[in-house]
Amino acid sequence: MAKLYYTKTDEAPALATLSFLPIVKSFTETANIEVETKDISLAGRIAAIFPELLTDDQKVSDDLSILGELAKTPEANIIKLPNISASIPQLKEAIKELQQKGYNLPDYPDEPKTDEEKTIKAKYDKVKGSAVNPVLREGNSDRRAPKAVKNYAKAHPHSMGAWSSDSKTHVATMSHGDFKSNEKSITLSDVDTVKIVLESNGGTTILKDGLALQKGEIIDATVMSKKALVEFLTKEIADAREKGLLLSLHFKATMMKVSDPIIFGHALEVYFSELFKNYGDTFQKLGINPNNGLETLLDKIGELPEAEHKEIEAAIKASIDNGPDLAMVNSDKGITNLHVPSDVIIDASMPAMIRNSGKMWDKNGELQDTKAIIPDSSYSGVYQATIDFCKENGAFDPTTMGTVPNVGLMAQKAEEYGSHDKTFEIESAGTVKVVNAAGDTLIEHSVEEGDIWRMCQVKDAPVQDWVKLAVSRARATGDPAVFWLDAERGHDAELIKKVNVYLKDHDTSGLDIQILSPIEATKYTLKRMKEGKDTISVSGNVLRDYLTDLFPILEVGTSAKMLSIVPLMNGGGLFETGAGGSAPKHVEQFLEEGHLRWDSLGEFLALAVSLEFFSEKNNNKKAQVLAEALDKATEEFLNKDKSPSRKVNELDTRGSHFYLSLYWAEQLAKQDEDAELKAVFGKVYEAMSSNEEKIAQELIDAQDSPVDIGGYYLPNPEMASKAMRPSATLNAILDAI
Numbered sequence: 001m002a003k004l005y006y007t008k009t010d011e012a013p014a015l016a017t018l019s020f021l022p023i024v025k026s027f028t029e030t031a032n033i034e035v036e037t038k039d040i041s042l043a044g045r046i047a048a049i050f051p052e053l054l055t056d057d058q059k060v061s062d063d064l065s066i067l068g069e070l071a072k073t074p075e076a077n078i079i080k081l082p083n084i085s086a087s088i089p090q091l092k093e094a095i096k097e098l099q100q101k102g103y104n105l106p107d108y109p110d111e112p113k114t115d116e117e118k119t120i121k122a123k124y125d126k127v128k129g130s131a132v133n134p135v136l137r138e139g140n141s142d143r144r145a146p147k148a149v150k151n152y153a154k155a156h157p158h159s160m161g162a163w164s165s166d167s168k169t170h171v172a173t174m175s176h177g178d179f180k181s182n183e184k185s186i187t188l189s190d191v192d193t194v195k196i197v198l199e200s201n202g203g204t205t206i207l208k209d210g211l212a213l214q215k216g217e218i219i220d221a222t223v224m225s226k227k228a229l230v231e232f233l234t235k236e237i238a239d240a241r242e243k244g245l246l247l248s249l250h251f252k253a254t255m256m257k258v259s260d261p262i263i264f265g266h267a268l269e270v271y272f273s274e275l276f277k278n279y280g281d282t283f284q285k286l287g288i289n290p291n292n293g294l295e296t297l298l299d300k301i302g303e304l305p306e307a308e309h310k311e312i313e314a315a316i317k318a319s320i321d322n323g324p325d326l327a328m329v330n331s332d333k334g335i336t337n338l339h340v341p342s343d344v345i346i347d348a349s350m351p352a353m354i355r356n357s358g359k360m361w362d363k364n365g366e367l368q369d370t371k372a373i374i375p376d377s378s379y380s381g382v383y384q385a386t387i388d389f390c391k392e393n394g395a396f397d398p399t400t401m402g403t404v405p406n407v408g409l410m411a412q413k414a415e416e417y418g419s420h421d422k423t424f425e426i427e428s429a430g431t432v433k434v435v436n437a438a439g440d441t442l443i444e445h446s447v448e449e450g451d452i453w454r455m456c457q458v459k460d461a462p463v464q465d466w467v468k469l470a471v472s473r474a475r476a477t478g479d480p481a482v483f484w485l486d487a488e489r490g491h492d493a494e495l496i497k498k499v500n501v502y503l504k505d506h507d508t509s510g511l512d513i514q515i516l517s518p519i520e521a522t523k524y525t526l527k528r529m530k531e532g533k534d535t536i537s538v539s540g541n542v543l544r545d546y547l548t549d550l551f552p553i554l555e556v557g558t559s560a561k562m563l564s565i566v567p568l569m570n571g572g573g574l575f576e577t578g579a580g581g582s583a584p585k586h587v588e589q590f591l592e593e594g595h596l597r598w599d600s601l602g603e604f605l606a607l608a609v610s611l612e613f614f615s616e617k618n619n620n621k622k623a624q625v626l627a628e629a630l631d632k633a634t635e636e637f638l639n640k641d642k643s644p645s646r647k648v649n650e651l652d653t654r655g656s657h658f659y660l661s662l663y664w665a666e667q668l669a670k671q672d673e674d675a676e677l678k679a680v681f682g683k684v685y686e687a688m689s690s691n692e693e694k695i696a697q698e699l700i701d702a703q704d705s706p707v708d709i710g711g712y713y714l715p716n717p718e719m720a721s722k723a724m725r726p727s728a729t730l731n732a733i734l735d736a737i
């Protein structure tokens with residue numbers, strides 16, 4: 001039987017699922033739709049790689065691989081919520097929690113020595129970082145704000161900090177020696193197999209062998225010079241100190257799981273250069289890796305004798321006191337931008353800063369202008385151009401601004417998504433070469449010790465699909481579609497050639513399709529956006545990630561309210577919920593005061609398109625009726641402003657789910673397409689509406705006290721479900737459907 005797959009993930013979205021999925025199951029059962037849950041949580045993925053070490057009841061199936069295979073079939077219909085893309089500190093925490101729960105798992109070996117340790121590390125590294133999305137995203141991405149969402153934002157504008165023309169906020173980025181400046185790219189004229197080698201004084205080391213490439217595939221390779229990076233960081237950190245500017249660093253240590261933690265580690269070492277000079281040997285003995293952040297360092301020095309521990313702690317405090325002020329993740333708790341590499345993620349952190357008048361929080365909990373360090377200059381210009389625009393024109397106005405949907409290239413691990421197993425921290429100076437089967441060198445770079453070299457790929461079929469998707473969105477909306485590609489960049493220049501060829505495969509008459517560099521595209525798009533005009537951004541993978549947070553956060557307050565569709569290349573559908581992350585802050589609030597503020601709008605939107613797709617694929621008319629009713633219910637939900645509030649003792653995620661189900665039942669009771677559904681939901685609506693006050697009260701009564709769900713990465717299922725379904729009245733109505 002055809003099924004709809006719903007993912008079990010982590011943190012706030014996983015909690016939300018415990019409340020929303022029972023509603024979904026009760027409603028969809030009436031149309032004979034089976035909803036199956038697949039566990040892609042961090043804890044689940046860890047457990048799945050060590051079956052041999054677990055007891056029978058701890059063993060789980062490898063659901064990510066199962067879904068990954070399914071995504072390649074026309075039957076795929078998957079609703080995907082955000083999951084944790086784990087940094088090393090998060091991965092270690094999750095392993096520890098599982099160990100404490102009796103899972104016989106090995107520790108993460110930081111410096112593996114034996115073969116066994118190397119195997120363990122390699123297994124854990126597969127779970128690390130952005131390990132889910134590249135597997136499931138067997139298609140390109142189509143993210144947009146539906147009309148109803150835009151209208152809601154216009155009627156209920158979110159707060160938007162004013163911008164002043166004398167703001168000192170700016171982006172600091174490298175001008176040479178970075179990934180952008182060193183990029184070289186070619187398109188393969190035929191199938192080939194390449195290897196990546198490092199030739200140095202010590203001989204030739206094979207970094208990667210047997211990499212099969214397709215005809216028409218674009219490859220690019222580049223290198224970030226450690227020397228240039230350290231010089232840049234040293235200069236910018238000194239400049240921030242001199243000018244009294246708050247220092248912030250913006251990376252994507254999760255999605256760019258190999259390169260960005262290394263860059264983060266250099267920033268930590270430069271900021272604390274005095275400390276590393278004085279205590280570097282001690283840190284080495286303790287096995288401290290700066291890439292894991294200040295928090296791990298602070299934990300590890302706890303292993304030292306008390307006097308030495310205190311001395312280093314004092315030295316850290318002195319460095320922070322003497323250094324430029326650091327942007328804070330949590331000023332109350334003293335957590336800085338340098339504590340955990342995954343705490344500040346550029347796609348969300350830069351837009352949040354721009355929404356906040358270009359300011360970030362300092363150690364006293366006050367907002368300050370900031371020097372935003374984004375080392376690689378490939379995409380940083382987009383943010384500087386946005387800052388310049390706001391300085392000149394003031395903040396955007398959510399009640400009048402236009403919208404910027406995105407068509408993003410990401411299928412088959414396109415671009416940086418597929419770079420992880422081809423990214424290397426160079427061990428000795430020499431030359432890195434990409435050599436083909438005939439022995440010809442396709443690309444080469446001279447490198448020094450510590451440089452970060454990486455190679456990416458984009459296959460031809462995903463590019464064709466991406467161009468097609470861009471044209472179809474331009475046709476559907478009549479809006480200009482801009483390819484954000486930089487003719488000056490090696491990789492983009494190759495891509496531009498393909499775009500120009502594949503655009504000819506489509507009827508583009510009357511459409512406005514342009515190719516602009518990211519900076520020019522930003523200026524063009526922002527000007528139109530300010531004037532209330534809509535512009536489609538068509539971008540590569542990293543810009544997809546950045547732009548689908550930047551514009552939604554400015555336009556509608558959060559990317560959680562976005563419709564996010566991945567038309568899978570083999571005919572299936574992956575429906576992602578919004579573009580937001582797993583909101584760890586929301587869990588913290590829930591555990592402390594029993595209020596969850598996760599906004600499930602993305603889930604509602606995804607479910608509606610998934611049901612519509614289900615109906616088409618399986619000729620199931622009831623599914624279509626459910627989908628249409630859900631769309632109307634979502635509109636009513638927005639009009640009546642039933643999204644979760646941020647404050648305790650007000651409507652939270654659970655209450656928002658109740659109202660959605662109330663309106664959904666109402667619409668099903670009202671429609672005349674399907675008499676059976678009308679009869680069933682007439683009763684449901686009657687029961688829900690006559691108990692509205694009672695249910696809402698039960699859901700409020702559950703708030704305002706700490707909640708125990710028996711774990712963070714692996715909560716106790718019964719405890720968590722009980723916490724997320726506190727209304728006995730609502731539960732009884734749902735059970736009776």
Ligand SMILES: NC(=O)C1=CN([C@@H]2O[C@H](COP(=O)(O)OP(=O)(O)OC[C@H]3O[C@@H](n4cnc5c(N)ncnc54)[C@H](OP(=O)(O)O)[C@@H]3O)[C@@H](O)[C@H]2O)C=CC1
Nearest residue numbers: 082083084085254345348558560580581582583585598599
């Ligand atoms: N598709 C995926 O699977 C993705 C996964 N991630 C992962 O999520 C984790 C956290 O990512 P990070 O980018 O730091 O932070 P989040 O995107 O989780 O949160 C940033 C802020 O966005 C707002 N927000 C996000 N989603 C919602 C929502 N549904 N309802 C209301 N507000 C929301 C909140 O803002 P406020 O506090 O102002 O309310 C939140 O604090 C990481 O592990 C990251 O890798 C990130 C992006 C996508």
Ligand SMILES: O=C(O)CCC(=O)C(=O)O
Nearest residue numbers: 085130133254255545579
């Ligand atoms: O895969 C990830 O780690 C994050 C992805 C993400 O932020 C996005 O797709 O918007």
Ligand SMILES: [Mg+2]
Nearest residue numbers: 347545549579
């Ligand atoms: Mg993102």
